[in-house]
Amino acid sequence: MRFTFPYEFASGYDSFLAKTPSAYQIEALSDSILWTLNEENLQPFYKHTEAGNKMGRILSEKLYINKCKRLTSLLTESPEERYTHLMSEQPRFIQLIPLKYIASYIGIIPQALSRIRRRIY
Structure with a gap:
């Protein structure tokens, strides 16, 4: 479980990368605007635009850092x-x-x- 707040990115990134159904769901607790993206749309964005490639890297790094912080928190706090x-x-x-x-x-x-x-x- 993870909470995201306005202007933050939410994703089932592990299932996206593994190309498997997600083991969990994303649920909005308030009015939200959601964009969906699949690999078919994302890969050309990464491949053909420098900004897309950079944004993808930055978002994946943030997701990884958040996951590490969450795990560390659960183990040490x-x-x-x-x-x-x-x-x-x-x-x-x-x-x-x-x-x-x-x-x-x-x-x-x-x-x-x-x-x-x-x-x-």
């Missing part, structure tokens, strides 16, 4: 630390996300998140 980091990174938007999704994101059940929130506030 407590759920309370993950929650406080999420709150400090996106405080305005995090209020729009249902608590059950936040709990799932930080790897706990909603009741444990309620206890964390009581301790913090």
Whole structure:
């Protein structure tokens, strides 16, 4: 699970690269504009435009870094630390996300998140 916010890129990039169906889905929690892209459209964009090639590299690097940060967070931080980091990174938007999704994101059940929130506030 990952949250993206306005002007961020969301993707099932692993399944795109492997050319396999995704094991997960992308769900919009608010009004969104979505563009879809398949390999048939993307490869010529990469191949024939320098900007396309650069943009593809930058987006894939960002996705990789985000995935590494997420894994490191899950392995080294407590759920309370993950929650406080999420709150400090996106405080305005995090209020729009249902608590059950936040709990799932930080790897706990909603009741444990309620206890964390009581301790913090």
